[in-house]
Amino acid sequence: MSSKKLKDxxxxxxxxxxxxxxxxxxxVFGEQKRESVVARGKIALAQALLDGDVExxxxxxxxxxxxLLCGSCVDKCPNLVPADExxxxxxxxxxxxxxxxxxxxxxxxxxxxxxxxxxxxxxxxLFSPILFKKVPEGSGLRLRFPAPYVTRDRIxxxxxxxxxxxxxxxxxPGEKDKPLVAFFTGCMIHxxxxxxxxxxxxxxxxxxxxxxxxxEQGCCGLPAISAGDGATVEELADRNLAAFEKREPDxxxxxxASCHAGxxxxxxxxxERQKELAKKVTDIHxxxxxxxxxxxxxxxxxxxxxxxxxxxDPCHLRTQGIxxxxxxxxxxxxxxxxxxxxxxxxxxxLGGTFSVYHYETSKKIGARKxxxxxxxxxxxxxxxCPGCMMQLQxxxxxxxxxxxVVHILDLIAKELPEHS
Amino acid sequence: xxQPRIVEILKDIVGKENVSTDKSDLICYSYDxxxxxxxPDAVVHPGNAQEISLILKMANSEGIPVFPRxxxxxxxxxxxxVRGGISLVTTRMDRIxxxxxxxxxxxxxxxxxxxxxxxxVEKVGLFYPPDxxxxxxxxxxxxxxxxxxxxxxxxxxxxxxxILGLEVVTPKGDIIRTGGETMKGVVGYDLTKLMCGSxxxxxxxxxIIIKLLPKPEAKKTMLVLxxxxxxxxxxxxxxxxxxxxxxxxxxxxxxxxxxxxxxTGLKIPEAAKAVLIIEVDGDRDLIxxxxxxxxxxxxxxxxxxxxxxxxxxxxxxxxxxxRSVSPSLRKVNPDKFNEDICxxxxxxxxMIRAVEKIGQRHQIPIVSFGHAGDGxxxxxxxxxxxxxxxxxxxxxxxxxxxxxxxxxxxxxxxxHGVGNTKAPYISMELDPAATEYMxxxxxxxxxxxxxxxxxxxxx
Numbered sequence: 062m063s064s065k066k067l068k069d070x071x072x073x074x075x076x077x078x079x080x081x082x083x084x085x086x087x088x089v090f091g092e093q094k095r096e097s098v099v100a101r102g103k104i105a106l107a108q109a110l111l112d113g114d115v116e117x118x119x120x121x122x123x124x125x126x127x128x129l130l131c132g133s134c135v136d137k138c139p140n141l142v143p144a145d146e147x148x149x150x151x152x153x154x155x156x157x158x159x160x161x162x163x164x165x166x167x168x169x170x171x172x173x174x175x176x177x178x179x180x181x182x183x184x185x186x187l188f189s190p191i192l193f194k195k196v197p198e199g200s201g202l203r204l205r206f207p208a209p210y211v212t213r214d215r216i217x218x219x220x221x222x223x224x225x226x227x228x229x230x231x232x233x234p235g236e237k238d239k240p241l242v243a244f245f246t247g248c249m250i251h252x253x254x255x256x257x258x259x260x261x262x263x264x265x266x267x268x269x270x271x272x273x274x275x276x277e278q279g280c281c282g283l284p285a286i287s288a289g290d291g292a293t294v295e296e297l298a299d300r301n302l303a304a305f306e307k308r309e310p311d312x313x314x315x316x317x318a319s320c321h322a323g324x325x326x327x328x329x330x331x332x333e334r335q336k337e338l339a340k341k342v343t344d345i346h347x348x349x350x351x352x353x354x355x356x357x358x359x360x361x362x363x364x365x366x367x368x369x370x371x372x373x374d375p376c377h378l379r380t381q382g383i384x385x386x387x388x389x390x391x392x393x394x395x396x397x398x399x400x401x402x403x404x405x406x407x408x409x410x411l412g413g414t415f416s417v418y419h420y421e422t423s424k425k426i427g428a429r430k431x432x433x434x435x436x437x438x439x440x441x442x443x444x445x446c447p448g449c450m451m452q453l454q455x456x457x458x459x460x461x462x463x464x465x466v467v468h469i470l471d472l473i474a475k476e477l478p479e480h481s
Numbered sequence: 482x483x484q485p486r487i488v489e490i491l492k493d494i495v496g497k498e499n500v501s502t503d504k505s506d507l508i509c510y511s512y513d514x515x516x517x518x519x520x521p522d523a524v525v526h527p528g529n530a531q532e533i534s535l536i537l538k539m540a541n542s543e544g545i546p547v548f549p550r551x552x553x554x555x556x557x558x559x560x561x562x563v564r565g566g567i568s569l570v571t572t573r574m575d576r577i578x579x580x581x582x583x584x585x586x587x588x589x590x591x592x593x594x595x596x597x598x599x600x601x602v603e604k605v606g607l608f609y610p611p612d613x614x615x616x617x618x619x620x621x622x623x624x625x626x627x628x629x630x631x632x633x634x635x636x637x638x639x640x641x642x643x644i645l646g647l648e649v650v651t652p653k654g655d656i657i658r659t660g661g662e663t664m665k666g667v668v669g670y671d672l673t674k675l676m677c678g679s680x681x682x683x684x685x686x687x688x689i690i691i692k693l694l695p696k697p698e699a700k701k702t703m704l705v706l707x708x709x710x711x712x713x714x715x716x717x718x719x720x721x722x723x724x725x726x727x728x729x730x731x732x733x734x735x736x737x738x739x740x741x742x743x744x745t746g747l748k749i750p751e752a753a754k755a756v757l758i759i760e761v762d763g764d765r766d767l768i769x770x771x772x773x774x775x776x777x778x779x780x781x782x783x784x785x786x787x788x789x790x791x792x793x794x795x796x797x798x799x800x801x802x803x804r805s806v807s808p809s810l811r812k813v814n815p816d817k818f819n820e821d822i823c824x825x826x827x828x829x830x831x832m833i834r835a836v837e838k839i840g841q842r843h844q845i846p847i848v849s850f851g852h853a854g855d856g857x858x859x860x861x862x863x864x865x866x867x868x869x870x871x872x873x874x875x876x877x878x879x880x881x882x883x884x885x886x887x888x889x890x891x892x893x894x895x896x897h898g899v900g901n902t903k904a905p906y907i908s909m910e911l912d913p914a915a916t917e918y919m920x921x922x923x924x925x926x927x928x929x930x931x932x933x934x935x936x937x938x939x940x
Binding site (some may be wrong): 075076078079081082085094095096097101102105106109114115120121124139140141283463 | 503504505506508509510511512513516526552553554572573575589592594596605617618619807808811814
């Protein structure tokens, strides 16, 4: 995939018939209302670049940066033109010609060197209050939230004093006849939301699964893809291939929507072995439903005072058609009074590096979620992606609303009885 | 290229962030859904009628063509800057100014997206029926300028039937109001109706006063498969004769069904040669009675299978079949010409047979589907532009399709408009005196021909 040039997309570019449907689904267009930000415009510009009508210059780079890679337009395109892949390819060409941005450079260095990343995280925890200055000089996190960004009025979670994978053995045996499940943690769970990882383990243990958390695993590559850093994406893919080929897990679980996209979709495009491995990548909510957890949850004793919970669809699950399973899990929980909120499927506006370059637009896109959240009367907003969690909490705080954002898995882990 | 002096004036009028002469922006406003490409010299995003007035006054004195544009989703090239000049984009003007529940009217700016307006009025129990296929992204300004239609027009009429009044900037830059907000009003010419469907050639619409209806209580959707196109067509007539006007009466012919089968894998019985999607709306008991009656009437006409949606989700599934049509056509050939002829509804089967013959004669795939209830058929001529001779074949076929529609008392465009794509053909439909009458209006209002020139009429 990362070797694919913009030129390799000529046929797909031709398939865009300029009908304009993408205007209805692009969160960025919704705010800016300019053709150059919507898929149709970007595709026209990509064509213009191939035809030599525009240059690979600042303007082009700026236009290509105006994409959340949320995939909403691809999902609804009558001709299924892969606008996101075209934008990614365009970003790679920009990076190849002009080099990565300064934070992109430091990201690459750290992502390719896990010990440096770990050191960075440890360092960060010492200075937790001023966290991001000391955060892994460029993990996926660094790329998502570089320094000028976090100095604004944004609330972000503290960096864990001990990253998630450092807390647990690589292999946690379960029942003999149960599947071997590998857990792809991703950077945000590893460094920022280890609690979600703990919930994953609690649930899987309770179900008797044999759990494997490969210690050599790295970033899913999505932040680097978003930044157009093809070389780093490739190195990360190699690392993850090596890490997950060491055993033969039945499934590879993700608890982060973006990691799911990175590992199931983009990773698969590197080769046959990667493709085979990617087939095993499963969003944990889908896995839990398949393994019959919903029935089990329904059979838990009723609660007298359930909490009202709404759900937010992460784009990277929604566009893969994963919308029912997370809701079904929430509905099954006795302690949850599930309410479908208006605009549940609206993008939160984070979009990897998008919010770095276009913080104001990102905030505006996010702010459109606030009325739905408020009207739902929910106490908690649950979702299935740590990135969305961070952005949603920020949206809620900025709007002066009282809701807390949680991962679905935290709610499940809280209600499931301890493993006997 | 515009002189730098002109660009400076434009920046003074709308602010420099709302004017661009960047190549990238010119490319991004060079197209619409017809896939033609004409680069403007400048893209301007005005914020109100006063700014548009100043732009048009300047354009008049400098002789610069101005091309109004909404979402750029038209099917006839109506918004394309065919002579360079200024692309005047109204998407910044996107406020719903008021929804008046006492008088059942609303007032909006032209850049409001159709569906967003519909959702806003439905929240207070009101209803704006026109539903062009592009409603999720097209703007109301564009809908008025093209007089957009849609499936629900069978029962509810087209865009112009809901427009009570307008604020318009004339080609010379005057700001006028047409009509008003009363249900009745006969003082002077009906300029509101003149503007509806004038394709941006007579003025730039800057405010729209819209008539609203109470929102129907419920709707019911049915999918009916017939063993012949005649059966389906007779079904349409039978429903009409029974004095039932459904909300929508969409049909697909057998070639359309074949495309859908191949592209989507939907299970449609081989025996099915035509489909009707029938929707009724209104009070709950009324629609129950109507839907039962409809199924009863059409049963003897060769019905293979009937699906009646019991839930909104099932209704959505039925509409998915209809929506899968356009994308599935590309599997046949990469390029298509979508002509939206309209004939008296009783002639729909004749028209479909005529189209089939035209396809056979020229050896090109043509599929027909669309709004059977009002005779508006989308004739899709599927070709591969890159193959030699295909364009010529398509051109002949299009002319023949128009000729057939006209011979049956129909029109060459029910809802897409003329733009530049149908301009070469209008003499087939309009007699010279009528064309001259229209041109006289255009000349009187826009003597320098600066507003959307090159559309409707070939000069």
